[in-house]
Amino acid sequence: MRQYMQAVDPPKDYEELIRLIHERHDQMSKTYQRISVYLTQNPNEVAVQSVNSIAERCQIHASSFVRFAQALGYKGFKELQVLFQRRLETAAPGFEARLRVLNSELQNREDTSEYSFLHELVLRDIASLQDMLERTSTADLSTAVNLIEKADTVYLIGQLRSSPVVELLRYGLTMLGKRCLLLDAGGGLATHIARTMRPEDLLIAVSFRFYATEVVNVAEEAKTAGVPIVAISDSTLSPIAKTASVLFAVPEHDYTFSRSLAAPMCLVQALTVAVASRLKQADPPRIPTVTGA
Incomplete structure (x- = not known):
């Protein structure tokens, strides 16, 4: 599997990376397929979160993300993550800042009242709607x-x-x-x-x-x-x-x-x-x- 995944030259931009993931998805291991789905579904979060945080969300060990990146020709996950960060820099002005604020607010929530659940769902819906607006051509x-x-x-x-x-x-x-x-x-x-x-x-x-x-x-x-x-x-x-x-x-x-x-x-x-x-x-x-x- 690793031999098939190995890329001689790693993708140079986000679009090339996604094309490569699609081409190889069917031949990937189940773990690598789960990683691929998360990367393609959540490019903004991948750009701003640590590999440990991303791994925790996926319930996959962080080392698997590192090996996944290496199998695509990168030295490690951080090098792959740069492509997602460059993509985010070209998004709507201020979007990265809004995303960071949203993530911070959700992670630091201490209120567990009924209203807090409504508040969290609304915040996540705002993020989803903004994300869809950015992605839809x-x-x-x-x-x-x-x-x-x-x-x-x-x-x-x-x-x-x-x-x-x-x-x-x-x-x-x-x-x-x-x-x-x-x-x-x-x-x-x-x-x-x-x-x-x-x-x-x-x-x-x-x-x-x-x-x-x-x-x-x-x-x-x-x-x-x-x-x-x-x-x-x-x-x-x-x-x-x-x-x-x-x-x-x-x-x-x-x-x-x-x-x-x-x-x-x-x-x-x-x-x-x-x-x-x-x-x-x-x-x-x-x-x-x-x-x-």
Whole structure:
């Protein structure tokens, strides 16, 4: 494994490093795969945290991170970390400072009241939303909206924790008059209904760790059938990433119990608003008001 991982010349920038990680991910050991996922999901935290802190978050020994970096041709983890720091320097002005303040505030929390949990979750959501804003490209948004707009039928699939995301998307697109179909796991027919998709349709698949097997399988079958796919997941190493025409990687920041949906919910709302703008609707769609007699 180490012999395969060894790079003659280590990547010189962040983009080259990520490409190399993607190329070698399937051949890596389970530990190295976990390290790869964390690095790709949390580049800002990797830039500002010590290797011991990062290792503790991953529940992997720090020496494994050092060996991982050496296997890619670096002298140690600090040399690899420089690439993440350079990337962060090109982010929005003041972002690094805000991230450091956030990390400090979360780490030094002493209040354990009910309100403190709300406070912590809001802070983490702010970080997630800012991170998504930094990562999401204009080109990907435009391509996704184009696919939604021209699709004959938009199929939606997301299970477990991803379910609220596709439910919100179904609501928005339906109110815009867009034909869409939710591939609901109820009744066990989602996979069979998905096989009726055609290349002129679109599949929007949403899946986060630990990835629902049916969602992954439906995405793979859709790819084989020539159906374009807009995927929303938590990593560029997600199992649905390889099938996607457009991938929105919305990294999840660490939560002790609850994992927030603030960022993916915001993303699908943005897609819906953009589609509405394309359709040039004079008035925003509204839910009909039901009044008593």
